[in-house]
Amino acid sequence: MEISARDGVGRALVWFRRDLRSADHPALAHALRDARQVWCAFVLDKAILEGLPPDDRRVAFIRASLVDLDQQLAALSAGRARLIVRHANAADEIPRLAGELGVDAVYCHHDDDPAALARDARVRERLAAQGRAMRTFKDHVIFERDEVLTGARKAYGVFTPYKNAWLKALHARPGVLDDCGSDVDGTPLARAPASVWRGAAAVPELEEVGFATGPATPRDDPGLRPGSSGGQALLDDFLDRIDNYDATRDFPARPGPSHLGIHLRFGTLSLRRLVALASQRIEGGSRGAQTWLSELIWRDFYHQVLFHHPHVVGHAYRADCEDIRWEHGAQADAHFTAWCEGRTGYPLVDAGMRQLGATGYMHNRLRMVTASFLTKHLGVSWQRGEAWFARHLNDFELASNNGGWQWAASTGCDAQPWFRIFNPVTQSERFDPQGVFIRRWVPELGDLAGDAIHAPWKAGPVELAAAGVTLGRDYPHPIVDHAVAREKTLARFGSRGSGSPVVSEAG
Numbered sequence: 171m172e173i174s175a176r177d178g179v180g181r182a183l184v185w186f187r188r189d190l191r192s193a194d195h196p197a198l199a200h201a202l203r204d205a206r207q208v209w210c211a212f213v214l215d216k217a218i219l220e221g222l223p224p225d226d227r228r229v230a231f232i233r234a235s236l237v238d239l240d241q242q243l244a245a246l247s248a249g250r251a252r253l254i255v256r257h258a259n260a261a262d263e264i265p266r267l268a269g270e271l272g273v274d275a276v277y278c279h280h281d282d283d284p285a286a287l288a289r290d291a292r293v294r295e296r297l298a299a300q301g302r303a304m305r306t307f308k309d310h311v312i313f314e315r316d317e318v319l320t321g322a323r324k325a326y327g328v329f330t331p332y333k334n335a336w337l338k339a340l341h342a343r344p345g346v347l348d349d350c351g352s353d354v355d356g357t358p359l360a361r362a363p364a365s366v367w368r369g370a371a372a373v374p375e376l377e378e379v380g381f382a383t384g385p386a387t388p389r390d391d392p393g394l395r396p397g398s399s400g401g402q403a404l405l406d407d408f409l410d411r412i413d414n415y416d417a418t419r420d421f422p423a424r425p426g427p428s429h430l431g432i433h434l435r436f437g438t439l440s441l442r443r444l445v446a447l448a449s450q451r452i453e454g455g456s457r458g459a460q461t462w463l464s465e466l467i468w469r470d471f472y473h474q475v476l477f478h479h480p481h482v483v484g485h486a487y488r489a490d491c492e493d494i495r496w497e498h499g500a501q502a503d504a505h506f507t508a509w510c511e512g513r514t515g516y517p518l519v520d521a522g523m524r525q526l527g528a529t530g531y532m533h534n535r536l537r538m539v540t541a542s543f544l545t546k547h548l549g550v551s552w553q554r555g556e557a558w559f560a561r562h563l564n565d566f567e568l569a570s571n572n573g574g575w576q577w578a579a580s581t582g583c584d585a586q587p588w589f590r591i592f593n594p595v596t597q598s599e600r601f602d603p604q605g606v607f608i609r610r611w612v613p614e615l616g617d618l619a620g621d622a623i624h625a626p627w628k629a630g631p632v633e634l635a636a637a638g639v640t641l642g643r644d645y646p647h648p649i650v651d652h653a654v655a656r657e658k659t660l661a662r663f664g665s666r667g668s669g670s671p672v673v674s675e676a677g
């Protein structure tokens with residue numbers, strides 16, 4: 171990446187947010203090029219943290235990643251510089267810290283989530299009132315905002331043409347993948363004055379900021395591997411498998427996906443480097459890498475949807491879906507609770523929900539199946555499911571989570587057609603044919619043989635007894651009947667007045 175120095179920046183503060191690495195970090199690289207003295211800071215933002223439960227795994231991930239980043243900065247500066255970490259309201263703290271350090275400019279990356287845009291606007295205003303600049307750079311996506319638009323200069327609402335335009339843009343501007351390097355000249359990185367430096371340890375313990383280590387994950391789960399080093403270990407593992415990604419990615423019992431979502435969310439790895447790696451593999455003929463790149467393009471797609479249509483936060487993308495009458499009341503609440511706890515009586519749905527609860531990860535196929543089940547079998551609004559995922563997913567990302575939920579609920583752009591309703595039993599038979607994944611997460615069904623694992627209510631009494639399962643005692647009866655639920659959903663969506671459907675059932 172070509173970085174030209176700017177005049178008039180003697181001192182700079184780099185504000186880390188969702189970019190917890192030093193390698194290929196545009197804001198850091200620009201600050202080091204522009205300024206004579208550079209400090210680095212992260213704010214454990216009370217405005218965000220106060221809404222989280224004390225054992226939130228993501229906070230432990232962030233803390234450990236900050237320790238990793240602190241070490242990276244120390245290594246870049248011969249041990250001189252440390253990360254300044256504050257526990258405060260970021261919108262107040264960054265201007266205050268900028269004042270304490272007397273910097274000319276604050277450097278950071280774009281964050282287009284609506285709340286972050288509002289926060290950054292406040293910070294920019296406060297800095298400007300102090301006579302300081304705020305310099306921001308793209309980092310979190312490959313193409314942002316208005317960089318990939320239709321011929322009519324509008325945002326894309328359909329993925330495939332967006333993807334084609336995205337690939338064309340990459341071809342035309344290969345420089346967007348240029349790396350700022352890991353070995354930038356760290357000479358300007360400075361030791362913070364004692365008045366700013368408030369303690370021996372740069373990064374506070376979790377307990378000091380009101381959190382505790384998250385719940386332990388099961389012994390056979392790899393758990394979260396924080397920091398750039400953790401992300402690199404996952405990436406090395408995935409690169410051995412990437413060529414088979416297209417063939418394995420849909421089968422939750424197989425090691426198909428990369429598990430890099432949380433590293434992309436918190437920027438512990440550089441997205442540009444991942445796209446460059448995938449592109450190299452594609453040049454070598456890898457179909458797996460091609461499919462994987464498509465997934466990364468979905469990520470950019472949903473970010474531009476959120477940027478251009480911020481109303482999707484809380485509202486359907488499609489105006490005609492705003493008046494869908496979702497279920498409310500005691501039964502809907504009971505259904506929602508059963509879904510959250512993995513007690514719906516549909517083994518694949520329950521396995522996915524239990525994986526989420528126990529590890530904070532859920533396989534993509536199961537995100538689709540469970541989201542479809544909540545909205546189209548239980549008739550519960552996508553907003554309730556979206557909020558549950560937001561609370562529990564380690565890799566929670568507003569743009570992708572909202573996009574995924576609105577896709578499954580058929581309220582979004584380029585969504586699953588509303589009359590296509592996943593059959594959870596068929597999905598189970600196709601994507602977990604031997605029931606390996608189900609047996610892992612729903613152990614009470616472990617001894618069921620053959621197809622009964624996909625639909626225990628279809629098993630005969632002898633078969634159930636041989637497996638030690640009494641339905642209603644060891645495992646629930648299905649909380650809804652698929653055929654009945656399907657009819658209700660068709661009626662629910664049909665009464666929106668969008669015409670009569672060509673009814674089809676998705677496998």
Ligand SMILES: Cc1cc2nc3c(=O)[nH]c(=O)nc-3n(C[C@H](O)[C@H](O)[C@H](O)COP(=O)(O)OP(=O)(O)OC[C@H]3O[C@@H](n4cnc5c(N)ncnc54)[C@H](O)[C@@H]3O)c2cc1C
Pocket residue numbers: 419427428429430431432434465466468469472532533534535537538541559563565566567568570571572573574575578
């Ligand atoms: C209802 C629902 C909710 C979802 N919520 C989130 C979320 O909060 N955060 C999130 O990152 N993804 C979300 N996804 C998309 C996808 O399920 C996850 O990105 C993926 O499962 C993460 O696992 P991985 O890192 O092993 O992915 P891989 O399969 O290895 O993919 C690599 C990366 O590509 C991106 N990606 C993959 N699939 C998608 C997709 N469909 N949409 C957008 N980006 C994608 C992610 O950054 C992912 O880490 C959701 C999907 C659905 C259907």
